[in-house]
Amino acid sequence: MRSRSLRPRNGAAVRPLALAATLALTVAPLTVATTASAAERVDNPFVGADQYVNPYWSGNVTDAAAEAGGELGQKMLAVADTPTSVWMDRTSAIEGNVDGPGLRYHLDAALEQQQGDTPMVFNLVIYNLPGRDCYALASNGLLEPNAAGLAEYKDDYIDVIADMLAEPQYEDLRVVATIEPDSLPNLVTNISEPACQESAPYYREGTAYALDRLYEAGNVYSYIDAAHAGWLGWDSNAGPAVDVFKEVVTSTEHGYDTVAGFVTNTANSTPLEEPFLADEPFGSGGQVRQAEWFEWNRDFDELDWTEHLYSLAVTAGFPSDIGMLIDTSRNGWGGPDRPTTESTSTDLNTYVDESRVDRRTHRGAWCNPAGAGLGERPTVAPAGNPASHLDAYVWVKPPGESDGNSEEIPNDQGKSFDRMCDPTFNSPKLAGKLTGALGGAPLAGQWFQDQFEMLVTNAYPAIDGGSVDPDTEAPTAPSGLTATATTSTSVSLSWDASSDDTGVAGYTVRVDGATAATSATTSATVTGLAPSTTYAVTVTARDAAGNVSPTSAPLSVTTDEGGGTEDTEAPSVPAGLTAGAVTTSSVALSWDASSDDTGVTGYQVRRDGELVADVPGTSVTDSGLDAGTAYSYSVAAYDAAGNVSAASDALSVTTDEDDVEPGGACTVAYTANSWNTGFTGSFVVTNDSDAAVSDWELTFTFADGQQITQIWSAQAAQSGSAVTITPAAWSSTIAPGGSVSFGFNGSHSGTNTAPDDFALDGVSCDLA
Template identity: 75%
Template sequence: MRSRSWRPRRAATVRSLALATAAALAVVPLTTTTASAADRVENPFVGADQYVNSFWSAAVHDAADVAGGELADQMRAVADTPTAVWMDRTTAIAGNEDGPGLRFHLDAALEQQQGSTPLVFNLVIYNLPGRDCFALASQGLVPATPEGMEHYKTEYVDVIADMLAEPQYADLRVVATIEPDSLPNMVTNMSHQECQQSAPYYREGVAYALDRLYEAGNVYSYIDAAHAGWLGWPDNAAGGANEFHDVITSSTYGYDGVAGFVSNTSNSTPLSEPFLTNTDFTPGTFVRQSEFYEWNPNFGEHDWTAELRSRLIALGAPERIGMLIDTSRNGWGGPDRPTAPSTSTNLNTFVDESRIDRRNHRGAWCNPDGQGIGERPTVAPDASPGSNLHAYVWVKPPGESDGHSQELDNDQGKGFDRMCDPTYSEQDRLGGNFTGALPGAPVAGQWFQAQFEMLVANAYPAIDADGTVDPDTEAPTAPTGVEVTATTATSVSLSWDASSDDVGVTGYTVLVDGEPAATATSTSATVTGLSPDTNYEVTVTARDAAGNVSAASAALTVTTDEATGGEDTEAPTVPTGLTAGAVTQSSVALSWSASSDDTGVAGYRVHRDGDLVADVTATSVTDTGLTAGTTYSYTVTAYDAAGNSSAASAPLTVTTEDGDVTPGGGCVVDYSANSWGNGFTGSFVLTNDSDTAVDGWELTFTFADGQTVDQIWSASASQAGPAVTITPAAWSSTIAPGGSVSFGFNGSHSGINTAPDDFALDGVTCDIA
């Protein structure tokens, strides 16, 4: 597993006016009635203005007064840029020494709203129990305990949700970034004790926040999804998608309560690398093998958001799910920005001389030297179609420190993290490199003048001295070297040489007979949906971030292959034998007999009560996240590679087990597993389904096919042959009535990786799917 490596947080400290205003604010009694909000939309940014935080703007103008000269003009040009308001402590709701509270900002948003034009209010929810479990710079004040969880719910989330639900704010579109760093830590850092202790509270807290904010009626929640340099590896990407999906489906409203995901929060990973693509460097050697990318195929946030969205949709997320990218600090302009790909024949030299990301290592997250302001907030950018980008946003207001670079006392619970120390190097997270952090940094969230001056000076797109954004009017060069790499009867695969541009190419469009047929961010693409044995004229154009488009490449005539056996119009047979295996309070295991087709079945779609819940290639699936004591109707359809779909199977009615206490005790155990190669991860949620608290528990099971437990978190394990006994960690021993604990393990296997069964807890047998 690759550990994450970045941090942030907190809204800026501003001029003395902020302190005087904050001190004068009164705490207004809150109501619990849900406002009748305006009709919800798929992308809340479309057709809307965005809230400008006057206190951050004041800090920018103060910084300009200090900087003077041309740099001051550039600073003032971005002073009215929309930025997010951070609720990083419970006291931030009413207002504290960092500035006024939430109500002040909401009322200011109403004053900024122009007529009937909607206004987006960007808000960050950031106060989980045990916050920032893998770092010190932004640790919070709420402990990872049951008492901390209760505080988070009743004194933090409920208060915010109730305020947002007040009728006067109903027409605001509140875009909430949900708990930066939290769920990604559950994917990569569960070997760390603090993350083991925080895990159940992170999952429960995020689900609770999603539900309560959705009930406010006017909130669009976007879950923090780390960035390409953290979760971009295939195993991390799969684990991240599963973690997000599991938490969402554990909430009351599921995906109804989620507008999408936000990546790169407070980080500096670029949108894309204009001179690098995830392709061969030499035959048998890939660019991703370089020391900088460490086999991670996702070089930028366009890559990562597109992959994450694809994985989530495969798990059952709706197609409408959108992505936000924080571009406040990922511009990487300035004199060190490459203007063309390297000509070196050494892989690492080629990557280091070609990449615009100038960090010493992708794990360097704290106040990186050389970073710059990135794309200005943009609605529905079209640079990465697979990402369904809702917007580029400035979640982290530029100028706020990520963490202090040396020991500093503070009353916010924020510790000294050596990743913020420019004299520190580490092999594990930094590959032996130094952090590259700026010296002289204050506590996380406090204004850092030197950093802001650097961000503005290195902004990309650049800001002209007269205070305007430098217009990019130079189109990229036309792509060359277009060639066919493969054809079928209905598709053609192409590659071409990279184009050049004064500011960098962001993507390509493939045109077939003059009409756009495919887009790509790399120098290759596959066009589908063609007719067999037909000639097509293919050209390619390049585009940049400003929307400039190159001339077309030289035309290439392509002939598709002849069809074999004619067009496939025969649908697969209807799946039969749909049956339910193990049924629990929250899951149903389904299986069916394979369908037949003249060309072969490509997969199956499982529908629950008419809604698609799974798309699989096997003839079985387990449907999870169900409600106890509820009746569901399932059908299955088969489809082939040509897109033909069978009629639905005969419906199967299944009723989940009710929520009554199990005689002799009160346990419910949910288990799921994800496997790769000879490894797998097993995840458990153990629920106390009784009226009394559990103090101590033991879970036993037997592996069926020689699996072994290698590493466990939030619990302890012992194994004798196939028999495994799991006992709790100190913090997971006690379970309140109706409460639950989460734990899991990494294991290995050499045979069939089947799920364990016959679990027992305190002598009570619990069935598991």
């Protein structure tokens, strides 16, 4: 279960900067203009900014349109000026290589496209860790998972990129960096793989180093890749994933300041929303999530996953102002195979299969999936799902670039043949189903004409103009546009529905001519505005054929000076705050719903006065607590206008006492996978003391005569049953509360009991 991609390009010649200058004149701003200075650090970097359009990718699209011709070619041209990310997929990409121009070319082109004082967002992907893609072959990197590979990653890759971004001429760019797709998620679900065990320490240290150095550049907003709903959505994956994210981020020098948020669905095709499916009861005592398609995963789509991820991350300690990005470049799933209504079948699997818009063979299928389409165009602060805390929809994966070759292709780029890209392969990873991949695919990152034609044909929302639908009648212009509430930074809008011969599919809200929100209904809230500023707001409607209505009459809206709103009535104070299950490290809280004249949007939960959760519902579990400790909780409700209720009565809760004997100097987590007379073991050693441990020595004993035959990320000496582990050069120091990981291959004679008698520098440790 993965996501994939590499940076551009085709074998075509590099296009000159003149094209970038031309595009700068034609690209419509994608965001709401504000008066904020680009040099200032802002909460959402996309607000008030245009986004860089990669002229090299646009040239590929133009060539593709010429090859396709006709209506399809016209549709392709309609998306040629869409912002996409620039991928740095190997060290040579910084200077430029056979795949396309280098980083400086793109940065200079971004400056060419910048208009006046409007900030420019430059979308960048950092993707070059040692041992990259430890669980796949199509996009394996060139850096080996060893000390030399990590040194090159730091010195010749991250340092060079960070130093270039920090140069004075680029200081006003807002660089939005997607950090290492797939890497940290692999440490959650695929750590039993020897290659992932070998890469794990380099993933952790390399990612932390990248976060620190990019933050120090001053103009970079880093979003950590967080896979997608069909990979990490299960509770058993989601919680450990947030633990890994927190471990890496808190190991940095600058901590949470290094992270603007998370990006999901990178190069994947999980839909934003499954409109006809909900996690609800089905039949007699069943749940929709029990279907074979969902496999008990309650996160059906990316809106579910981002909401789930945000709640867990904030509860774990991440700041509440983190934002989420979703890659919508290939998750539209339009075209003739898209369901138009909910199934009426009484068989659960048939019901789900007939209702789902995701038409893949399996949610884990990731390579050039047949039937996929372009998704939502890049959108700033999308409306309609406030619990997801979305900063933007973005196109991280440039559409038209292959995920991997569908058959063996010799190359010198470290890209191997992954059978997940072979359309004839029944994959064990997909429950024995065919991969559903397109045939004839080139190497990852190279232009794939057939894929791009498919994505454009199946775009959802459909691409304006050149639609294959014979319906050519546009909806009527929306009327009655009204501001129902304003704050200093937002405006809530409503309007009368448009009419159309085939039905209206949705609406687009523009502020000062820039797309600010999309909505399936006749209301939306635009956020990220500047106080005391007057904006011109318009709305257009679109139908399923892609026809766009005339623009509504403009509405002039002025934001409030200091956060006041036309709606000034705060929700009622939440009552009935109660603690349910209490453990040594967590408290389950619930409360009664608040009432409000315009409706409650969410609840803020505070522990000892500090915000620990922002949730849409009336319950939350606060975890990561200390045993035997008293905490004071309160809850406040807020509405769409930003009004916040008074806090509830405080609830005092004391966590359970820890019955475990006091620990020693460390905690050791150990896992093993056995086969015949061999096995693979992995360790995570955590320093529980108050001081750093340097040049450490871990000792333990095997009970059944096991022998270590190979070890990675550490060194081993064994005498009989006694084993002594010493660190690799890059892990010689374990900070207080920090940890190191290593793994080994070994042999056993039938019985394979876990080792015991752990000690770190002679002081006993606990086995987790």
